[in-house]
């Protein structure tokens with residue numbers, strides 16, 4: 680009430696969403712770090728590396744899977760609210776709630792897989808995001824049970840409450856994606872920072888054979904790997920969360936040379952930066968190389 684009066688006096692809209700300061704506090708809060716650490720370890724151990732984990736991260740589609748799945752769940756529940764508001768066919772509302780609940784499980788599985796490879800500040804917000812969405816799922820389950828028992832009015836009330844919880848969860852998810860850059864491509868800016876054409880990098884003789892090193896080109900750091908007379912060059916900041924690839928391990932996958940990111944284990948082909956294993960879903964920017972007659976390695980952004 681006092682807020683509304685003050686808003687009228689200042690001409691500002693009353694606050695409908697949490698203050699950014701509140702979320703800053705949540706990011707810094709260490710209250711749940713112990714269980715977060717334990718859960719992170721458990722998820723990583725249970726999933727392990729492999730096709731299932733890559734699928735849940737979204738590697739096959741080149742984007743995180745979780746937000747796409749969340750659209751399905753939220754869309755079903757938002758549509759339920761529209762049907763409820765217009766008092767349309769109650770069977771259609773029940774079908775949509777059931778579809779939303781059915782999609783919530785794989786949505787959560789993809790979400791927790793991504794969550795287990797985030798920075799701690801992102802994970803703290805992620806826990807509250809998960810709890811609000813779990814509350815939404817519980818409210819929609821209650822709503823469905825009420826409707827099946829013939830108590831349509833109570834079912835609608837629980838569904839509206841569920842939509843409120845799901846919206847709060849969506850807001851927190853948006854904070855993680857847009858403010859904390861969880862799930863964003865952290866190497867995207869590279870292509871804007873390197874001018875077109877060939878650039879001198881360093882002398883071939885100054886590169887150790889078989890061990891990746893970091894070299895600077897203008898504003899950006901490059902991952903450089905020499906194998907004999909061949910040189911492979913990628914952007915050094917991992918597309919997942921900007922880990923330093925030059926500190927990673929060189930390995931072979933299907934006969935091709937790859938680098939494993941030291942932070943969360945994403946695997947990239949050094950020849951073209953393509954993703955072999957997640958959590959990264961975006962290709963690592965790659966560079967073409969050539970050797971000048973005086974032994975200087977030159978690079979330019981690959982097409």
Ligand code: FES
Nearest residue numbers: 917920922940943
């Ligand atoms: S920063 Fe996470 S895998 Fe590279």
